[in-house]
Amino acid sequence: MPEKDSFDLQQFLPYLLNQAAERSSLEFQQVYKDRYGMLRTEWRVLFHLGLYGKMTAGGIGQSAKMHKTKISRAVHRLADRRFLTRARDEADRRVEHLELTAQGRKAYAELREIAMEYDAALTAQLTPEENAVLRGALRKLARISA
Amino acid sequence: MPEKDSFDLQQFLPYLLNQAAERSSLEFQQVYKDRYGMLRTEWRVLFHLGLYGKMTAGGIGQSAKMHKTKISRAVHRLADRRFLTRARDEADRRVEHLELTAQGRKAYAELREIAMEYDAALTAQLTPEENAVLRGALRKLARISA
DNA sequence: ATGTAATAGTTGTTTTTGTAACTAACAAGG
DNA sequence: CCTTGTTAGTTACAAAAACAACTATTACAT
Numbered sequence: 116m117p118e119k120d121s122f123d124l125q126q127f128l129p130y131l132l133n134q135a136a137e138r139s140s141l142e143f144q145q146v147y148k149d150r151y152g153m154l155r156t157e158w159r160v161l162f163h164l165g166l167y168g169k170m171t172a173g174g175i176g177q178s179a180k181m182h183k184t185k186i187s188r189a190v191h192r193l194a195d196r197r198f199l200t201r202a203r204d205e206a207d208r209r210v211e212h213l214e215l216t217a218q219g220r221k222a223y224a225e226l227r228e229i230a231m232e233y234d235a236a237l238t239a240q241l242t243p244e245e246n247a248v249l250r251g252a253l254r255k256l257a258r259i260s261a
Numbered sequence: 262m263p264e265k266d267s268f269d270l271q272q273f274l275p276y277l278l279n280q281a282a283e284r285s286s287l288e289f290q291q292v293y294k295d296r297y298g299m300l301r302t303e304w305r306v307l308f309h310l311g312l313y314g315k316m317t318a319g320g321i322g323q324s325a326k327m328h329k330t331k332i333s334r335a336v337h338r339l340a341d342r343r344f345l346t347r348a349r350d351e352a353d354r355r356v357e358h359l360e361l362t363a364q365g366r367k368a369y370a371e372l373r374e375i376a377m378e379y380d381a382a383l384t385a386q387l388t389p390e391e392n393a394v395l396r397g398a399l400r401k402l403a404r405i406s407a
Numbered sequence: 408a409t410g411t412a413a414t415a416g417t418t419g420t421t422t423t424t425g426t427a428a429c430t431a432a433c434a435a436g437g
Numbered sequence: 438c439c440t441t442g443t444t445a446g447t448t449a450c451a452a453a454a455a456c457a458a459c460t461a462t463t464a465c466a467t
Contacts, residue, residue: 122373124308125405126396128383129285134326134403136282139275154453166270173415180280185454187417209415209462227268237274241398248394250272252387257280259271300423319445331424333447355432355445 132256139237146229151222156181156189158226161215164199165223169214171204198222278402285383292375297342297368302327302335304372307361310345311369315360317350344368 124130140155147153153161163175170178172186179186190213193199198219204210215223238246270276286301293299299307309321318332325332336359339345344365350356361369384392 122312122377124312125400126380127376128380128396129282129289130305131396131399131403131405132278132282132285134405135399136275136278137326138403139278143275156453162270166268171415180283182455183416184418184456187415188453191417207415207463211416230273231268234272234274237402240401245394245398245401248391249398250274250277252391252395253277253281254271255386255391256383257277257284259277259280302423317445328425329446330426330448333445334423337447353433353445357446 128256143230143233146233147226150226154189154192156185157193160186160189160193160213161198161219161223161226162230164213164215165220165227169212171210171212173210175213193219274402289376289379292379293372296371300335300338302331303339306332306335306339306359307344307365307369307372308376310359310361311366311373315358317356317358319356321359339365 144155147158159179159181160175163170163178167178172183172190175181176183176186190199190201194201196218197216199213199215202212202214204212241249290301293304305325305327306321309324310316313324318329318336321327322329322332336345336347340347342364343362345359345361348358348360350358387395
């Protein structure tokens with residue numbers, strides 16, 4: 116494939132980011148998909164609840180930068196499968212507090228283990244310097260504060 | 262948001278990659294979407310043809326790691342809008358050679374300009390070291406050779 | 408009070424994607 | 438030649454995502 120002009124697609128950051136993100140997402144997706152028939156939206160909700168405890172749909176949306184309709188549907192599916200419970204806030208009856216059930220926590224614990232192993236496998240492909248710089252740079256680009 | 266266990270979602274590489282990729286894709290997408298009503302699959306095809314000249318659908322698929330059905334549909338839409346022409350290979354009548362029209366090349370040139378500016382804006386958010394290491398690491402993770 | 412706006416979340420409809428099955432053309436062994 | 442297998446690309450159908458319009462509730466200014 117001869118290059119014809121000065122632009123290099125393989126160095127174009129959005130393109131590179133997508134290639135890397137797609138590859139790693141797809142590989143990790145196999146786990147929660149095969150194991151629990153879960154979608155990416157669903158594991159994201161599950162992980163937020165598993166990690167931070169009780170949250171509202173809106174809170175998850177802010178943190179995960181997911182649209183509220185995606186969350187609404189993911190919450191529905193997770194509730195159907197008894198992975199979480201929903202409780203209306205009595206002070207403000209618009210908001211719902213979501214919380215994992217025992218079953219949900221079990222799934223989370225299991226997936227978290229696998230996530231950590233998978234992350235370690237990715238990490239192992241890079242040098243320590245690359246790992247540190249990579250994560251920092253990604254956070255800047257994603258504008259994640261903490 | 263108090264942390265409850267040792268796992269850190271904000272450091273989990275597939276998650277970080279997705280956040281960064283989504284953000285940058287979305288921003289750049291506005292350009293080709295607003296300007297040409299183009300989808301991401303379409304600009305990828307356009308960029309490949311603009312950059313490498315005549316290619317087949319299969320060749321683009323290999324390089325962009327896109328499924329052939331996505332390419333097939335993107336090529337259709339681009340052909341409908343007269344951005345590219347399709348020519349059967351006479352030696353092997355299964356393959357089609359795709360090539361940008363004048364109009365396609367014009368769109369490519371314009372989008373390439375914007376892509377370079379956008380890449381420069383992203384690059385400016387990072388230190389030179391971060392830029393070098395980031396791109397290298399992403400290529401490793403995406404398993405892009407060259 | 409009461410009309411207007413804002414917020415939390417849901418639902419409906421349209422696009423886009425994923426998956427699998429398909430057609431057409433070639434290749435290679437008997 | 439014919440069967441069997443492979444490859445390029447398309448099409449059909451199902452799953453998921455995007456987008457807009459909606460309900461219910463609260464906030465807030467008159």
